[in-house]
Amino acid sequence: MPFGVDEAGKGPALGSMFAAAVRVPEAAALPEGIADSKRLAPERREELAATLYGDDRIVVGVAEVTPTLIDDPETNMNSLAVRAHAEAIEGAIETADVSADSPVSGLCDACDTDADRFARRVADACGLERDLDIAAEHGADDTDPIVGAASIVAKVERDASMAALTDEYGPVGSGYPSDPTTREFLESYVAERGELPPFARGSWSTCADVLADAEQTGLEQF
Incomplete structure (x- = not known):
């Protein structure tokens, strides 16, 4: 077989x-x-x-x-x-x-x-x-x-x-960096909570960049 x-x-x-x-x-x-x-x-x-x-x-x-x-x-x-x-x-x-x-x-x-x-x-x-x-x-x-x-x-x-994550968190897209829905979800989640979602690959540059951008935006607001 x-x-x-x-x-x-x-x-x-x-x-x-x-x-x-x-x-x-x-x-x-x-x-x-x-x-x-x-x-x-x-x-x-x-x-x-x-x-x-x-x-x-x-x-x-x-x-x-x-x-x-x-x-x-x-x-x-x-x-x-x-x-x-x-x-x-x-x-x-x-x-x-x-x-x-x-x-x-x-x-x-x-x-x-x-x-x-x-x-x-x-x-x-x-x-x-x-x-x-x-x-x-x-x-x-x-x-x-x-x-x-x-x-x-x-x-x-x-x-x-991914469908199960959508049911729990709302539209997360395909998860690929090129997906606008995924990018929008990441940016919105980080902006609201100040951290990455638990199912994000934090070592990926896409996630690290979104987190860094949110932190920089927060600093500029002070």
Whole structure:
């Protein structure tokens, strides 16, 4: 049973990053319409993710990396991406009803300029007592349907987490620095409370700049 792994939310200023691993008997078991999540409308992604979760032949593992972990000065995004991929793989394999002697191989969408190095690091990070044959390629979410399925699950999980934040805090946007709604939310929140929201990545320049601008504005008012 091969698996594919991908992440969503590596670059935003708000919210968690998610990684997903999808394990299937064969690619033919995937629902029709699987593609890189970026090529699909949100409604279609949700439909496909629901189908993946609802198919007994398919096993899904998901890992979340919170803003607190992302802001930890003792780590970095490359290491966290490795950790998330490994945890997602563990989730997909540990819950699968397969023999420990069965070969397990999979493909990751590489989150490192050196794809082979990324694959080695993910394999080393997996805490499973079995041999794993893990490869990584750049753009695998666009060329491999199983990795494409993983990209859909990761994106849907990320979108759901942002929707939950919107329900609690009002419109927060996509969380990406280029999103005007996200920028407006950050500026308004900091102006009103004098601090970043708890789900902001404070180490990101976007968040640091908004906080610094608010502090400077406050000083100028005295």
